[in-house]
Amino acid sequence: MTRLITQGRDQRQDAARFCTHCGVVTDDAPQRVCESCGLGVVLHCARDAAPRPGASFLIVTTDLRVTGASAACGEMFGETFELVGSPLVDVLHGDGALPRQVARAAMGSRKVATVWVRTAQHGRPFRGRIVACGDPPAALIVLS
Amino acid sequence: MSGIRTNAAAELLGVSPNTLRSWERRFGYPTPGRSPGGHRQYELAELEALRRALLETHNISSAIQVAQQRGEGPGSANRLLEAFDRFDDDCADRFMEESLALRSIERSVEELLLPAIELAEERDGREAECEFACRWATGWLHAARRVAPPASREEGVLLFDASTKLGSEMLHVQALELALRRAGYRVLLLSVALAQERVSRAMRALDPSILVLCGSGATLDSVGRLVYSVRQTGSQAPLREYRGSMPVSGMHKVPSLGDSPTEALRRLRDLREQPSRSIGARAPLRAS
Ligand SMILES: [Zn+2]
Numbered sequence: 021m022t023r024l025i026t027q028g029r030d031q032r033q034d035a036a037r038f039c040t041h042c043g044v045v046t047d048d049a050p051q052r053v054c055e056s057c058g059l060g061v062v063l064h065c066a067r068d069a070a071p072r073p074g075a076s077f078l079i080v081t082t083d084l085r086v087t088g089a090s091a092a093c094g095e096m097f098g099e100t101f102e103l104v105g106s107p108l109v110d111v112l113h114g115d116g117a118l119p120r121q122v123a124r125a126a127m128g129s130r131k132v133a134t135v136w137v138r139t140a141q142h143g144r145p146f147r148g149r150i151v152a153c154g155d156p157p158a159a160l161i162v163l164s
Numbered sequence: 165m166s167g168i169r170t171n172a173a174a175e176l177l178g179v180s181p182n183t184l185r186s187w188e189r190r191f192g193y194p195t196p197g198r199s200p201g202g203h204r205q206y207e208l209a210e211l212e213a214l215r216r217a218l219l220e221t222h223n224i225s226s227a228i229q230v231a232q233q234r235g236e237g238p239g240s241a242n243r244l245l246e247a248f249d250r251f252d253d254d255c256a257d258r259f260m261e262e263s264l265a266l267r268s269i270e271r272s273v274e275e276l277l278l279p280a281i282e283l284a285e286e287r288d289g290r291e292a293e294c295e296f297a298c299r300w301a302t303g304w305l306h307a308a309r310r311v312a313p314p315a316s317r318e319e320g321v322l323l324f325d326a327s328t329k330l331g332s333e334m335l336h337v338q339a340l341e342l343a344l345r346r347a348g349y350r351v352l353l354l355s356v357a358l359a360q361e362r363v364s365r366a367m368r369a370l371d372p373s374i375l376v377l378c379g380s381g382a383t384l385d386s387v388g389r390l391v392y393s394v395r396q397t398g399s400q401a402p403l404r405e406y407r408g409s410m411p412v413s414g415m416h417k418v419p420s421l422g423d424s425p426t427e428a429l430r431r432l433r434d435l436r437e438q439p440s441r442s443i444g445a446r447a448p449l450r451a452s
Contacts, residue, residue, distance in 0.1 A: 040223050051178040052218050058183035059224050079222040088222030104226060156220060 036070035037062050040079055040088040043071045057091075065160050069132050069151035076146075077162040079153065082126040084108040084119055087158060096163065098141050112137040112161070114148070125152045125159035137163070167197055167205020176211055177218070193228045197275050200430055244280035248297035249290070256300055269308055269346065273339045274424050277301055281332045298330045305338045309345060316348035319436070322372035322401070324390060326356040326409055327379030336407055337378045343425030349432075356386050363390070367397040374432070375399075376421055378406035387411065404431075 038045050041060025054060045063079070071077045076096045079088030089103035097103055103111060108122060114137040121133040133150040146163045153160040173194070174181040185204075187193060194214060196204035210231070217230035232240070247255035263272040284290065284297040321344050327334035337353065344351045352370045354363070356377070375394060377387060387410070391403065404421040406428060421428040 053177065053179045053183065053224070055180070058179060058186055061218055061222060061224065061227070063222065087226060104223060156222075158222060 034067055035064040036067040037064055038070050041091050042073060043075045043077065043090050043092070044073045045070055059091075060088075063153045063155070063158075063160075065151050065153040066130070066132065069149055069160070069162070071160070071162045075162055075164070077160055078103065078108075078111065080108050080122050080126060080159045080161060082123055082157070084122060086111055093163075096142065096146075097139055101141070110140075112139060112148070114138070121150050122159045122161065125150045126157060128152050128154075128157055137161075167199070167207060168211065169199075170196070170204045170206070173204075173206040173211055177215055187224065187228065191225060191228045193232055197271065200426060241276055241279035241283055244276055245283045245297075248280065248284050248293050248300070251293070251296050253296075253300050256297075257304070260304060270343050270426055273305070273308075273342065274426065277304065278332065278335060278339060281335055285332050295330065298332075298335060301335050302330070302338065305335065305342050309338075309342050312342065312345040313348070315345070315350040317350070319373040319432075320350040320352070320370040321432075322366065322370055322375050323351065323353045323406075324356045324375065324377050324382075325353055325379040326377065326382035326386070328381040333380045333407070340376075340378060340406060340425050340428055343429055344432075347429050347432075356382055356390055358390075363393040364397050367394060367399055372399070372401050374435070375401050375403045376406050376428075377403065377409045377418070379409055380407075382409055382411050384411050402435075 036045050037047055039054035039057060039060035039062055041054060042057040044054060044056040046054060046056070046062055052061055054062055071090065074092050075090060076092040077090045078086050078093065081087050084107060086103050086106050086108060089097075093103055097111070108119065112118065114135050118135055118137065121135060124131070125133065129152055135148045135150060136145045137148045138145050149162045149164075151160050151162075152158075168176070170181045170184060173196075174184045177184065184194070188195065194206055194210045196206045199205050213231040214227060217227040218224075221227040221230055232242075244256055244259050247253075247259060260272060260277065263276050267275070281294075281297055281301050284294040287294070323337065323341055323344075325334070325337045327337060341351055341353045350370060352366055352372070354366055356379075358366075377390075394401070403418055405418045406421045407423050408420070410418045421431050
């Protein structure tokens with residue numbers, strides 16, 4: 021069994037690696053599991069769309085189900101709200117194009133989309149940046 | 165099959181040993197066994213399942229869930245618990261068989277059977293499932309005892325069982341009896357509540373080198389009567405307690421034989437190897 025690592029930096033010059041839990045970017049560490057928090061896996065996304073440490077973001081697969089949520093989402097959605105495993109429609113409300121934009125990113129589109137979304141818990145809208153990430157392929161929605 | 169130590173397991177998963185231990189505390193997985201020296205020992209199958217799941221998921225808790233479902237191999241007490249909940253003894257037998265293909269009877273009992281019984285016992289409103297589990301486990305341990313090799317050691321171990329009801333403590337005692345028999349000791353398991361006359365006959369028949377009080381439920385009175393009866397026979401065999409069965413502590417503390425069958429076997433071996441306190445040398449009873 022070989023050591024569990026993600027692809028090296030040299031293979032993805034334009035990509036950043038971030039932790040799905042704490043959001044820390046771990047470019048120099050090839051590990052699959054975040055060395056900072058030990059609670060997130062390390063995924064790639066376009067460097068200019070990478071979340072910042074402590075950011076609120078969701079990982080959503082092509083079937084529009086949330087498969088990851090950063091620690092900071094607790095504040096936005098409520099600590100007890102079960103994000104992982106929920107359908108996206110139960111978590112974020114946006115305009116009619118949201119599902120298509122998320123699915124497209126989850127399928128690996130290089131386009132970065134910006135949308136306005138609301139959560140069930142907050143009345144005010146958040147800006148969401150949707151970008152492809154992986155592996156496995158998914159959409160990253162960074163909320164701010 | 166020997167387990168994988170923490171550092172090597174952490175290395176295989178590309179995490180620090182601290183992260184691995186924190187997952188165990190937080191998620192209860194991976195679930196290492198313990199070496200005789202008390203070190204964590206991880207199973208390759210569990211690590212492999214987790215490793216694959218980490219590559220297929222987007223967070224640790226999902227990876228652990230996937231690994232548990234998929235990698236729930238012979239090592240999982242939860243899987244045995246599910247068989248109890250279905251009242252399915254064939255399935256429970258099969259899980260034990262699968263476990264025996266990978267590890268010893270002792271480890272299968274300590275890492276699978278007994279934890280599954282404890283899980284069954286912890287739940288409210290599942291008394292029927294728990295009783296089924298305890299009866300099945302009793303039958304399984306008896307069957308294993310029947311095929312244990314004949315005694316190959318001179319030392320006899322007399323176990324006094326203070327358990328009063330069918331449950332995990334009673335099964336811990338039966339598991340100890342099985343392990344001792346399999347290790348070649350001559351073993352007799354008797355109830356603490358035995359009449360004095362029957363203890364004398366048992367003492368004559370076994371001529372034990374050590375007496376072990378086990379099972380919860382002993383009272384100071386019953387232990388006192390027992391020790392008196394044993395003394396009356398002239399035996400100087402030392403007394404040990406198992407899994408905190410002694411109702412007193414402090415000045416009257418009786419040395420422990422540990423909490424698990426493998427620990428008990430190790431302590432018996434240590435006792436044998438210390439000439440002054442040898443169980444063969446018949447050191448005097450410490451509790452009187
Ligand atoms: Zn992290």
